[in-house]
Amino acid sequence: MSLTIDAASAADLLAREIRGEFPDERGRFGPFGGRYVPETLIPALDRLEQGIHRWLKDPEYQADLARELNTWVGRPTPLSYAPTLSARWGAEIWMKREDLAHTGAHKINSAIGQALLAKRLGAKRVVAETGAGQHGVASAAACARLGLPVTVYMGAVDIERQAPNVGRMKLMGATVKPVTSGDQTLRAAVDEALRDWVSDPSGTYYLLGSAIGPHPYPYLVRELQAIIGRESRVQMMAQAGGLPHAVFACVGGGSNAIGLFHPFIGDRDVAIRGVEAGGRGPGLGDNSATLVSGTPGVLQGAYSLLLQDAHGQIQETHSVSAGLDYPGVGPEHAFLKTVGRVDYESIGDDEALAALEELACAEGILSAIETAHAFAAAKSYAKAHPRSRILIGLSGRGDKDMPTLARTLLKGKL
C-alpha cells in the first residue's frame, strides 16, 4: 500500500508546487488531498471555496486581517537568536517565536483569519472542534473578538484531560459540547462539528484547526499560516544576513509546519525538516509518526498518509504532546514527502522532554512539548552540520503542559 513516484514525475510535480499550481482545480496536491465527503457536504465546501476565491485576496479583507494580526495577535512575532544553544551545538540557532502570539501559539493566525472570513460569508455562528483544547481556545478568542457565537465540540475524554482549556473557552463565551460518540476524542469531535455544519451550511461557519480535512481547508489554513514563513524570511535576511541552511518545525496536523515551510519551498538550497512524535517507539500504537510510517488512505475528507493497519483500520496513536497525537496529516505534507522536497523524521517522548528542558535552561523559554520535538531534531542536525544556520519554528509556549511536566520532568522535584 505504498505510493511511489518516479524521479521525473516528482521533479515535475515539485516544479508545479513551486509555481503555486497546487492545490489544483480538483483540490489536490499531486495525488493527495481532494474531497472525500458525503454528498451533503459538497454544497457547503463549494460555498466556502467560492468565498475564499472572493475574499481571501480582497484588499479590505487583507487590511482587516493585517490590523488584527498586528494589534491584537501581536505580529510580527520576533525572530530570536539563541546564543547559548548556538555555542553548545556548534551552529547558528534562530527561533521564530509563535509562542509570543496571543493565546500562546500559532493557531490564532488561522482562527482570526477564518473568523473574519466567516463574517464576510454572512455566517451567524461558528462551530469548531478541538482535541487538546488549544484550537478551541484560539477559536473562542477570535469569535469573542468579532462577536460571533461559537460552539466547540470536544471529546468527553479530552474535556476531562484538558480542564483548564475548557475553562478558558467558557470564560470567553464559547459553548463547549462534549462528544460521547466514537473514540470520544478529536476524531469524534471533528465528525460532530461536520454534522452540525451540514445542518445549516449557510448560517454556520466551520472553523477547522489544522491544515487537514477536505479541500479547500488545507489551502485556506496554509495561506493563513504562511505569514510565519514570510516574516521569517524577511527577519532572517535582516538579522542573520541570509536565508537559513535548514528549517525545522514539528508536525501534528501540519499547520505550523506548512506555514513556516511554504515560503521556503522554492529555495532549493534550504533543507526543510518536519518532525513528528515518535512517542514510546516504532511499535504499532506507540507513536504518531504519520509521515514517517504511514500509508496512503482517506481520513476526514482527504487522501493523505495515515496510520492504519493492513485492513484500513485507523491505529491508536500515542505522544506525550497532545497536539501531535493524531493519526492523520495534512495532504500537502504527504505531497512534499512524496516528491522529496521535505524530509520527515520522528523524535521520541523522552528526547523531546530533554530538549524542552535544555531550551528552558539555556534560553529562558518554556516551549510547548510539541515544539520541543523540533528542537531535538535540530540539535542532531547542528552536530552533523557544524556552523550551519538553522531556523526553528517555536510553535507555542509550554504553560498548558505544566500538568504533564509535573508528571514527567518534575516528578519528585515539586
Ligand SMILES: *Cc1c(COP(=O)(O)O)cnc(C)c1O
Ligand atoms: C496544535 C499545536 C501543534 C500541532 O498542530 P499543527 O497543526 O501540526 O501545527 C504544534 N505546536 C503547538 C504549540 C500546538 O498548539
